[in-house]
Amino acid sequence: MAISGSTRQESSNKDLIKAIQLLFSEELDIELFEGLTHLPHFNPDLIEHTPAEVLAFKKRIANAAGVIICTPEYAMGLPGSLKNAIDWTVSSCEFSQKPVAVITAATSGEKAHASLLGTLRVIEAKVDGHHLLIQFVKTKINNEYQVVHEQTLSDIKQLMHHFMGTINEEQ
Ligand SMILES: Cc1cc2nc3c(=O)[nH]c(=O)nc-3n(C[C@H](O)[C@H](O)[C@H](O)COP(=O)(O)O)c2cc1C
Structure with a gap:
């Protein structure tokens, strides 16, 4: 499962x-939420009567082998x-022990x-070894979903290999 913060x-x-879906289409089935x-x-008062959209979201996380979060600031x-x-x-606790x-x-x-990272660590998601900051992102990816900056492409591949390693450890 993948979530875009934008x-x-x-x-x-x-x-x-x-781009990641295309790069890893053989290894992973990545569905964008x-x-x-x-x-x-979010309102803690609603936890007892959690809205259907939220229940569906939580179920998607619980059922996913791992979650990819890509977000802007x-x-x-x-x-x-x-x-x-x-x-x-x-x-x-859907994120607890979940590779992210x-x-x-x-x-x-x-x-x-x-x-x-602070938030995900406190809810016990597994993030170590697979997190990456990409600065000036608009110069690093083109309209055809190709990462055109060599170092960034290599960093993404490394992150994804570590992420798949964590997923395999969990299964
Ligand atoms: C309301 C707003 C606030 C932003 N604030 C920051 C910021 O504090 N730091 C930063 O690095 N970029 C900031 N940006 C720029 C975004 O990070 C940048 O445009 C990014 O590419 C947006 O991601 P997206 O293309 O996936 O929507 C801001 C953009 C918007 C729209």
């Missing part, structure tokens, strides 16, 4: 996910819609990257 139509994070904008605002932090989605899983590949692809992105 819900923008022409998102470079979504393009990165597509498209429902981030349909998740209601907004105003020195995570996009609210991504943090909102993760907050729904905190008490139900984390890519922050933004202009700069350090703060969002550190913040997302």
Whole structure:
């Protein structure tokens, strides 16, 4: 399962996910979760009566062998819609021991990257060995979902091999 922290139509994070789908089509079946904008605002009062969209989201995570998160940075932090989605899983622990590949692809992105890793570690997701910060992302991927920056392509391949290693350890 893959989640883009950007819900923008022409998102470079979504393009990165597509690039990864193409690069690893033989090894992995990666499905993009498209429902981030349909998740209601998290409210602990609603946990007892969790909305159907949220239940479906949690089920997708629980059933996935691993999760790839690609996100931009907004105003020195995570996009609210991504943090909102993760907050729904905190008490139900879908991310616990789940292999998660984390890519922050933004202009700069350090703060969002550190913040997302901090959040995922506290909910016990397995992120070590497979996280990557891609700066100036718009110069590194083209419209045909090709990563045109050699070092970035090599970093993505390395991240994905470590991620698949963690998935295999868990199974
Ligand atoms: C509201 C807003 C705030 C942003 N704030 C930051 C920021 O704090 N740091 C950063 O590196 N980029 C920031 N950016 C730039 C995005 O990271 C960059 O445009 C990125 O490519 C967007 O990802 P996307 O193409 O997947 O939508 C911001 C963009 C927007 C729209």
